[in-house]
Each structure stands twice: as structure tokens, then as C-alpha cells.
Amino acid sequence: MLEDEYQLDFFSENGFVRKQCSKCGSHFWTRDTERATCGDAPCDPYSFIGNPVFKKKFDLAEMREYYLNFFEERSHTRLERYPVIARWRDDIYLTIASIADFQPFVTSGEVPPPANPLTISQPCIRLSDLDAVGRSGRHLTTFEMMAHHAFNKQGDEIYWKDRTMELCDEFLNSLGADPMAVTYKEEPWAGGGNAGPCVEVLIGGLEVGTLVFMNMEQSDDGDIVIKGENYRKMDNYIVDTGYGLERLVWASKGSPTIYDAVFPGIVNEIMDLAGVKHELDDSEYANILSQNARLAGLMDVSEKANLFELRKQVASSIGTTVEKLSSIMEPVESVYAITDHTRCLTFMLADGIIPSNVKAGYLARLVLRRTLRMMKDMGITIPLFEIVKMHVHNLPEYPEFQEKLEVIEDILYHEERKFADTLERGKRMIQKSAKHYKEAGEKIPLDTLIEMYDSHGIPPEISKQAASEVGVDVDLPDNFYSLVADGHSKAEKKVVKEFSYSGRVSKLPMTKKLFYDEPTRMRFEAVVLDIFDNHLVLDSTLFYPEGGGQPADHGTVTVEDVVHNIIDVQVVDGVVVHIIEELEDELHIRKGDMVYGHVDEERRMSHACHHTATHIVNDAARKVLGDHVWQAGAQKFVDKARLDISHYKRISQEELNQIEILANRTVMENQRVTAEWMDRVEAEKKYGFGLYQGGVPPGSTIRVLKVADDIEACGGTHCVSTGLVGPIKMLKTERIQDGVERIEYAAGLAAVKAMQEMESYLTQAADALRVRPEHLPSTIDRFFTEWKEFKKENQRLKDDLAHVHVMQMANEAVSIGDLRLVATMIPNADIDELVKIAGELTTNKNMVVLLASDSAGVKIVGAAGEDALKAGANAGQIVREMSAVVGGGGGGKPAMARGGGTDASKIDEALEAGRSMLEEQINK
RNA sequence: GGGCUUGUAGAUCAGUUGGGAGAUCGUCGCCUUUGCAAGGCGAAGGCCCUGGGUUCGAAUCCCAGCAAGUCCA
Numbered sequence: 001m002l003e004d005e006y007q008l009d010f011f012s013e014n015g016f017v018r019k020q021c022s023k024c025g026s027h028f029w030t031r032d033t034e035r036a037t038c039g040d041a042p043c044d045p046y047s048f049i050g051n052p053v054f055k056k057k058f059d060l061a062e063m064r065e066y067y068l069n070f071f072e073e074r075s076h077t078r079l080e081r082y083p084v085i086a087r088w089r090d091d092i093y094l095t096i097a098s099i100a101d102f103q104p105f106v107t108s109g110e111v112p113p114p115a116n117p118l119t120i121s122q123p124c125i126r127l128s129d130l131d132a133v134g135r136s137g138r139h140l141t142t143f144e145m146m147a148h149h150a151f152n153k154q155g156d157e158i159y160w161k162d163r164t165m166e167l168c169d170e171f172l173n174s175l176g177a178d179p180m181a182v183t184y185k186e187e188p189w190a191g192g193g194n195a196g197p198c199v200e201v202l203i204g205g206l207e208v209g210t211l212v213f214m215n216m217e218q219s220d221d222g223d224i225v226i227k228g229e230n231y232r233k234m235d236n237y238i239v240d241t242g243y244g245l246e247r248l249v250w251a252s253k254g255s256p257t258i259y260d261a262v263f264p265g266i267v268n269e270i271m272d273l274a275g276v277k278h279e280l281d282d283s284e285y286a287n288i289l290s291q292n293a294r295l296a297g298l299m300d301v302s303e304k305a306n307l308f309e310l311r312k313q314v315a316s317s318i319g320t321t322v323e324k325l326s327s328i329m330e331p332v333e334s335v336y337a338i339t340d341h342t343r344c345l346t347f348m349l350a351d352g353i354i355p356s357n358v359k360a361g362y363l364a365r366l367v368l369r370r371t372l373r374m375m376k377d378m379g380i381t382i383p384l385f386e387i388v389k390m391h392v393h394n395l396p397e398y399p400e401f402q403e404k405l406e407v408i409e410d411i412l413y414h415e416e417r418k419f420a421d422t423l424e425r426g427k428r429m430i431q432k433s434a435k436h437y438k439e440a441g442e443k444i445p446l447d448t449l450i451e452m453y454d455s456h457g458i459p460p461e462i463s464k465q466a467a468s469e470v471g472v473d474v475d476l477p478d479n480f481y482s483l484v485a486d487g488h489s490k491a492e493k494k495v496v497k498e499f500s501y502s503g504r505v506s507k508l509p510m511t512k513k514l515f516y517d518e519p520t521r522m523r524f525e526a527v528v529l530d531i532f533d534n535h536l537v538l539d540s541t542l543f544y545p546e547g548g549g550q551p552a553d554h555g556t557v558t559v560e561d562v563v564h565n566i567i568d569v570q571v572v573d574g575v576v577v578h579i580i581e582e583l584e585d586e587l588h589i590r591k592g593d594m595v596y597g598h599v600d601e602e603r604r605m606s607h608a609c610h611h612t613a614t615h616i617v618n619d620a621a622r623k624v625l626g627d628h629v630w631q632a633g634a635q636k637f638v639d640k641a642r643l644d645i646s647h648y649k650r651i652s653q654e655e656l657n658q659i660e661i662l663a664n665r666t667v668m669e670n671q672r673v674t675a676e677w678m679d680r681v682e683a684e685k686k687y688g689f690g691l692y693q694g695g696v697p698p699g700s701t702i703r704v705l706k707v708a709d710d711i712e713a714c715g716g717t718h719c720v721s722t723g724l725v726g727p728i729k730m731l732k733t734e735r736i737q738d739g740v741e742r743i744e745y746a747a748g749l750a751a752v753k754a755m756q757e758m759e760s761y762l763t764q765a766a767d768a769l770r771v772r773p774e775h776l777p778s779t780i781d782r783f784f785t786e787w788k789e790f791k792k793e794n795q796r797l798k799d800d801l802a803h804v805h806v807m808q809m810a811n812e813a814v815s816i817g818d819l820r821l822v823a824t825m826i827p828n829a830d831i832d833e834l835v836k837i838a839g840e841l842t843t844n845k846n847m848v849v850l851l852a853s854d855s856a857g858v859k860i861v862g863a864a865g866e867d868a869l870k871a872g873a874n875a876g877q878i879v880r881e882m883s884a885v886v887g888g889g890g891g892g893k894p895a896m897a898r899g900g901g902t903d904a905s906k907i908d909e910a911l912e913a914g915r916s917m918l919e920e921q922i923n924k
Numbered sequence: 925g926g927g928c929u930u931g932u933a934g935a936u937c938a939g940u941u942g943g944g945a946g947a948u949c950g951u952c953g954c955c956u957u958u959g960c961a962a963g964g965c966g967a968a969g970g971c972c973c974u975g976g977g978u979u980c981g982a983a984u985c986c987c988a989g990c991a992a993g994u995c996c997a
Contacts (some may be wrong), residue, residue, distance in 0.1 A: 357994065358925080422993075428936075455929040457994045484995075735991080771946055830983075857980065886982035892943045898941085900980030
């Protein structure tokens with residue numbers, strides 16, 4: 001398919017031959033003319049275990065430094081790592097590869113790379129093979145992808161395939177690898193909208209690197225088909241390499257598993273805590289692990305069936321039973337997984353991911369709860385944080401982790417408690433329903449288990465265990481999780497709002513935005529470049545188009561004394577489009593006309609106040625709550641603004657007060673607000689990714705805005721100094737997701753109005769109670785207490801009253817057959833009173849009571865004593881009949897029923913109807 | 925972004941088709957025993973999350989909101 005792409009001078013000049021693998025049919029390049037297989041699993045098993053492929057053992061820090069230094073010496077610029085949470089992207093949550101750092105703007109050519117060529121060791125997180133971690137011996141959730149990248153453009157090439165291969169080969173040779181043992185396998189690559197030829201670097205059966213030559217992009221009219229998608233060649237072409245740091249370390253040590261190579265100290269500590277003997281010096285034990293890893297390298301062990309197959313093969317190769325092997329392997333695998341997962345959490349939390357039930361936070365919680373479950377199974381009782389702390393101490397190359405320890409501890413403490421609560425709750429729920437099914441002599445149905453997991457987060461294993469404690473059996477199918485997934489309908493509709501005039505607009509020059517340079521000017525002149533429907537494009541404008549959470553300016557444009565209202569302003573590819581209230585037919589605007597624009601100043605200033613206030617509040621929140629606070633969204637209005645921030649618990653009133661005070665202090669310091677257009681790469685270097693709190697702007701230059709200590713990329717309009725913001729009043733906080741808090745506040749005049757409004761609530765409330773506002777809390781408390789007391793008193797009085805009525809009415813009863821009937825109206829009695837009277841009267845077993853009252857229409861209560869019921873009396877039916885007479889409805893049980901209606905004049909008629917119905921009933 | 929679940933006494937929860945607000949634990953009082961644990965009897969403790977709607981009548985049904993839990997992308 002891409003065969004020609006691999007015909008490189010490098011191969012021919014260095015004695016490589018192209019061969020086809022006798023097992024998988026892939027093509028590969030080797031120096032070894034005898035070689036028949038490609039060198040990749042499963043065609044070649046691991047041969048490096050117990051037999052390191054390099055001349056020296058490396059640990060993580062050593063190998064990382066060796067690699068980066070190697071490429072630095074070969075004219076690459078070393079880059080600092082990017083966070084594991086991909087803040088600069090909105091299409092992925094986690095950084096999954098080194099190239100992800102440079103997508104989309106650098107790879108597309110829109111933004112120049114920070115250095116070229118460059119080298120980096122990028123921590124990456126991939127959760128796709130979660131089940132295999134610990135079991136396969138090679139899977140990790142977190143790994144560092146070491147890379148060298150070169151970004152080439154037509155006519156400006158840094159280097160391409162030959163040099164890349166050369167560097168790779170030289171690198172491996174410098175480590176002392178046997179050149180004859182290295183193979184380069186051809187493999188087309190596609191991902192993230194790009195594609196290109198790719199070479200896998202294999203040694204000892206292990207893939208240690210992938211060299212991608214990205215030169216295509218996805219395009220419907222492209223003529224190259226890869227994996228079913230169409231691609232076309234790009235103008236720019238990129239060297240995208242990835243070397244697995246952990247795998248290189250593993251290959252250098254030849255230990256049984258990658259875990260023993262990467263973090264042996266922590267593995268051992270956790271083995272001790274779990275009471276697992278982990279003696280790699282014991283050759284028999286080491287052999288089991290080695291065999292396991294070797295064979296696991298050949299299959300996907302995340303499938304249960306495959307795992308069993310693996311156990312079978314390993315067991316037979318070392319001469320033991322599957323059960324015996326499983327009992328040895330399972331605890332070890334759990335410890336490996338715990339060690340790996342906690343390292344993953346260390347990176348996630350230190351880089352600012354807040355566990356949540358949505359987005360990246362959910363992924364953190366997923367890993368966290370998985371880990372806690374395994375720790376519980378293994379009887380490891382120390383707090384999760386203790387293990388994370390081990391990782392932090394083990395990774396001195398990441399000094400930034402040290403600073404985050406305190407917050408991480410707090411987050412983990414909260415999460416552990418939360419999970420414990422969930423499990424506790426779940427256990428009660430499952431046991432309750434287990435008891436129910438036990439009585440019915442049934443098993444707990446699958447639906448219940450699915451609901452337990454899907455709605456309440458109780459893993460089926462825990463449900464099963466909890467149920468068995470009550471003595472109820474549970475059938476747990478292997479494909480449980482896919483059954484859960486089936487329950488989720490996959491109806492997903494995405495409505496992409498596309499600007500319908502983008503074709504027409506794209507032909508126009510970018511609009512000069514005057515509002516940046518002259519934020520206080522509101523009047524301007526401009527020339528009409530285009531007008532269609534009610535859309536107006538000018539050569540320059542003072543109108544701010546909607547963006548960055550700031551709504552569009554409103555105002556007017558005047559042409560030859562005719563005034564038109566501007567009701568919306570949007571920006572499309574740098575062209576500002578003004579939307580006019582009237583339609584084109586009625587407009588007297590032509591291309592080339594000179595127009596006078598006037599921006600609604602009050603609206604603009606209010607937006608500016610709220611925008612600047614947002615930066616101030618964001619900064620204050622970070623100072624009060626901690627560095628983990630990150631903007632998750634913001635919106636400004638005329639009368640208020642809101643800011644969403646990541647935070648792992650609710651913001652308390654005291655914290656909110658503190659934020660308010662800090663924010664207003666910043667206002668009073670009256671600091672200048674400055675904006676500066678900066679080279680994107682330079683700005684990132686200087687200020688870090690904190691710049692992108694409000695979102696990632698496109699383009700190679702970005703507008704860096706400084707408001708006091710807050711520095712962000714921002715395209716909004718602002719007050720020129722913090723003092724002009726005026727007062728900032730916090731209005732409320734809201735939890736919009738687990739881990740995301742919304743703060744609402746008003747600034748400037750809007751804040752004054754908000755305070756006046758709140759004050760009016762206070763005075764109104766105080767007036768109503770005839771007290772001074774400061775006495776409101778105690779007065780309300782008193783009123784509420786009294787109200788409760790009166791309610792109870794009222795209840796008691798009704799009881800007494802009912803009792804009095806009962807004494808009288810029992811005597812008034814008339815005999816109907818063997819029964820006695822009381823049928824009467826009690827003026828003004830409410831339904832509760834009637835019920836009480838009726839209830840008490842029917843303690844006489846042969847009594848039937850029919851009561852009516854004229855309070856709020858008509859209320860009717862009927863009741864029958866025990867013997868009356870036996871005789872056939874049915875209060876429910878009688879009351880239904882009676883209620884119909886008074887124009888309403890009613891019903892209840894034979895012994896007690898209620899009803900009512902609207903027509904009080906027919907009460908006597910209803911009572912008579914009830915009486916005759918009773919007679920009918922007992923005569924049957 | 926989508927789905928599901930839940931808000932009732934201090935705590936944990938019941939509450940059948942809409943028709944007398946309940947249990948257990950805890951609290952308080954008395955009794956028994958008095959070393960404690962407990963046991964017996966009794967009592968207090970409810971804006972049934974909030975606001976609308978349907979109905980003669982809503983803890984229960986509908987809508988909206990607030991709060992919480994959870995799964996998935």
C-alpha cells in the first residue's frame with residue numbers, strides 16, 4: 001500500500017534486507033539475512049527476559065536523561081514535559097502521546113513549533129487496556145513517551161525518514177544493542193485525523209519505539225485509503241517518534257515484568273503490606289513470572305477466556321495446576337496493578353485533575369476506585385495517599401509533585417471516604433433486596449445487579465459478596481459489563497451550529513478590531529465591505545463580537561441619518577459580522593457606504609466590568625482554595641457573571657466571604673490591566689498553560705492579559721484598571737458537577753443593584769415581622785418554634801373536640817338492623833377532625849359513621865366498625881356515592897374512606913343517599 | 925454531553941392502586957436490676973427538599989427548581 005515509502009537509502013546503505021514475516025506476513029527490515037520473522041509479538045516471543053538487550057541496566061531517570069541528552073547532542077532542543085491532562089485541547093482529556101502536545105495548531109502548521117527539531121519525554125496516560133495492567137507483565141496506565149520530533153514544510157525540511165532511522169539505529173547501538181537483533185517492521189499508521197507510513201522498532205521481541213512519518217490528513221476527496229478512511233498528502237510533514245521509556249528500562253534490566261523494572265522499590269513495599277512473598281532471587285518464582293510475561297506477550301489478557309488460556313499454558317510449562325498458579329499469580333498481579341494505578345493517580349492529581357463524575361475527573365475516579373477495591377481485596381489498609389507519597393518520593397525528577405502533596409492528601413481522603421460511603425449504602429441496598437428474594441426463594445435477578453452498578457456504583461462482585469452474607473445466591477455472567485453497556489442506548493445527536501454565510505465571509509479581509517486599542521471609545525466610522533440579509537461587514541469596528549464568555553456588543557449604525565439597531569455581533573475567521581434588527585430589503589446600506597457606528601456604552605462597560613471581575617475572582621479563588629483550582633467555564637451578563645472552577649468539595653460560606661474580600665482588595669489596589677500580543681510559544685514558556693484557563697485561542701500570537709496576579713490568554717474587553725471594576729459582590733455558589741463549583745457574582749453598578757435587592761428582601765422580611773433586620777434570625781427562629789407548638793396544640797384541641805363530639809353522637813345513633821348508624825353534618829370541621837371522630841366512633845364494632853362538613857366546599861368521611869364490615873358495610877362505596885351527590889369524588893377502604901365535593905347545599909341529600917346505600921349493603 | 929437513582933423523625937430506612945405519617949437504632953422519663961451490658965413500660969421528636977399543577981383529597985401522579993448518588997462518552 002505504502003510500500004514505496006519504505007525504500008530508504010538508510011536501509012540500502014547499511015546492509016538491511018526487506019523480508020516478509022513467515023508468520024504474520026508483515027514486511028520488515030533486518031540486517032540478519034537468515035531471519036524469517038518480524039520480531040514482534042506474537043511472531044517472536046520475548047527473549048530479553050533474563051537476558052537484557054543493552055550493555056547496562058538503567059533506571060527511569062537514567063534512561064530518560066540518556067535519551068534526551070543523546071538527542072540534545074544531535075541538535076535537538078529539549079522541552080519540558082506537558083501536563084497529563086490535555087488542557088490545550090478539547091477533543092481528548094488525557095495526553096496520550098507526545099505528539100498530542102503539538103496538536104492541533106503545530107501539526108496543522110498554523111503555529112510554529114516551540115523548537116525544531118525537539119526532544120521530549122512526555123508522561124502519557126492510556127486507560128484502554130486497564131484490565132491487562134498487572135496481568136500482562138507489560139501494560140501500564142502511565143508511561144513516558146520519549147520522542148524526537150521534526151516539523152517539516154515543503155521547501156523547509158529539517159529531516160525526514162532517513163535521518164530518523166539513522167538516529168534510531170545509532171541510539172540503540174549506543175546502548176549496546178546487537179544490531180543483528182533489531183528489526184524495523186512496516187506498519188501504516190493513522191490516528192487523530194492524520195496518517196502516514198510508520199516503522200516499529202523491535203528488539204528481543206519487544207516493541208521499544210514507533211517511528212511515524214505523518215504526511216497525510218483525513219479528507220473525503222483524498223485518494224489514499226488507510227484503514228477504510230480517505231487521506232491526502234499534506235503540505236507539511238512531521239517526524240513523530242515515540243520510544244517507550246519504561247520498555248527501554250525493562251529491556252535493559254530483563255526483569256520478569258515491566259513493573260519490577262520500573263518501580264521495584266514500591267512493588268516490594270506493597271508486596272510486604274499485602275503479605276505477598278516477592279523473591280525475584282528465587283529462581284523458581286522468577287521463572288513463573290517470566291513465563292507468564294513471555295506468554296502474556298502473545299495474547300490479549302484483558303479477555304477472561306484468554307486469561308484462563310494463559311494460566312493453562314503457564315501452568316503446564318512449569319508443571320503445576322491452574323488453581324495453584326492462579327493462587328500465586330493473582331495477588332502478585334493485584335500488587336502490580338495497585339502500584340501502576342497509584343502512579344497514574346499521582347500524575348493525574350498532581351497535574352490538577354479533580355476526581356468527578358464527568359470528563360477527565362471521572363477517569364481519575366475510575367482508577368482510584370479500582371485501586372481501592374484491589375487494596376481492600378489484598379487487605380492493604382493504609383490510606384491511598386501513603387502509596388501516592390511513595391511515588392512522589394520515588395520521582396524526584398518531578399519536583400512539582402512535592403508542592404501538591406497537601407492538596408492530594410485532602411482529595412484522596414475525601415475520595416476514600418466517599419467510596420466507603422457508597423459501598424456501605426450499596427451493601428445495605430443489596431442486602432435488603434437479597435432478603436426480599438430469599439423469602440421468595442429466588443436468586444437476585446440480573447436486572448437488579450445491573451441497576452446496582454449502573455445507578456449506585458456497586459460493582460457486581462461486591463453485590464455478590466454482600467448477598468452471600470445473607471445467604472442468597474447470585475448469577476454473575478462473564479459479559480456483565482457489556483450487558484450494562486447494552487442498556488445505554490446510543491442515540492447521540494450532535495447539532496453543530498454552523499454559520500451559514502461562512503463561504504461568503506471567507507472571501508473578505510479580516511476586520512480591524514478597534515476595541516482592543518481604544519477600549520473606552522464608543523463611536524467610529526467605517527466602510528461597508530459587504531451586506532447580505534441583515535448581516536453587515538465593515539473594514540473596521542468597535543463592536544465586540546461574542547467570544548470568551550462575553551456576549552456581543554449592541555448599539556447602532558447610522559447611514560445618511562437612518563439609524564439601524566445592531567442586535568448581535570459574531571466573528572467568523574477573523575471577520576466581524578454585525579447583525580441588524582431590520583432585514584436587508586428595508587436597509588439603505590450599499591457596499592462602499594460610510595457608516596457611523598455607536599456602541600451601547602452601558603452594556604459594554606457592564607460586560608467589561610464583569611469580565612475583569614472574572615479574572616480577579618478566579619485569582620482570588622485560587623488563592624483561597626488552592627492551586628488546583630482551574631477555570632472550567634465562564635459567562636458574563638449585564639447584571640451578573642459566573643465562573644466555574646474545578647474544586648473537590650463544596651465552597652463554604654467562609655471561603656466565599658474570603659474570596660469576596662480578596663477580590664475587592666484587588667479592586668481597591670487599583671492595578672493597571674494590561675494586554676499584550678505575544679508569540680504563543682514564548683507566552684507558554686513564560687507563563688505556562690495557566691494561560692489557557694478560559695480556553696485555547698487559535699493562531700500563532702495570542703493576547704496575554706494581566707489583571708493583578710492573574711495572567712491569561714484572553715480576547716475580551718476589560719476595564720483599564722482594577723479600580724474601575726467597582727465593588728464585586730458574591731451572589732451564590734452552585735455545584736454543577738461533582739468537582740466543579742459555579743460562583744456567581746456581580747460587579748460595578750450591577751453589584752450595587754444586587755446588594756440593594758438583597759437589602760430590600762431583608763427590610764421587607766423585617767417589616768413583615770415588625771422587627772429590625774438584625775433581629776430577624778432570632779425572631780424567625782422564635783416564630784418557627786411557636787408555629788410548631790401551635791400546630792401541636794391545634795392537634796390536641798382537635799383530638800379533645802372530637803372526643804366531645806363522640807360522646808354526644810354515640811347517643812344519637814339510630815339502629816339499622818343490627819347496626820347503629822351516625823349520619824350527620826358537623827359544621828366547619830376539617831377533614832382531620834371528621835376522621836378522628838369517625839375513627840373513635842367505630843371502636844364500637846357495630847357502628848357505621850357518615851360525617852359531612854361544609855368547610856372549603858364539602859368534606860365527607862365514612863367509617864365502619866368491625867362487625868359492620870362483616871355485615872357488608874363498605875364505607876368506600878358509600879363515600880364515593882355521597883361525594884358524587886355533592887359534585888366531587890371520593891373513596892378509600894371499606895373501614896375508612898374520605899371524599900368531598902363543591903356543592904354544600906346538597907349535604908343532607910348526600911347523607912340520606914349514604915344511609916339508603918348502607919341499608920342496601922347490609923340487606924344483600 | 926447523555927443515561928439512571930434518591931431527598932420522609934437526630935441516624936438508617938418502610939410507606940402497596942392517591943384516601944388515618946410508620947419501623948429500627950438513638951434521645952428522654954419511669955420500672956426492673958443495680959457492677960456493667962441489657963430487659964420491661966411510656967414519651968418527646970416530622971414545612972414528608974422547595975415551588976407550581978392535576979384532584980373533593982398528594983409523602984404518593986405531572987412539571988420546574990435545589991440538593992445528593994452513580995454509570996457511560
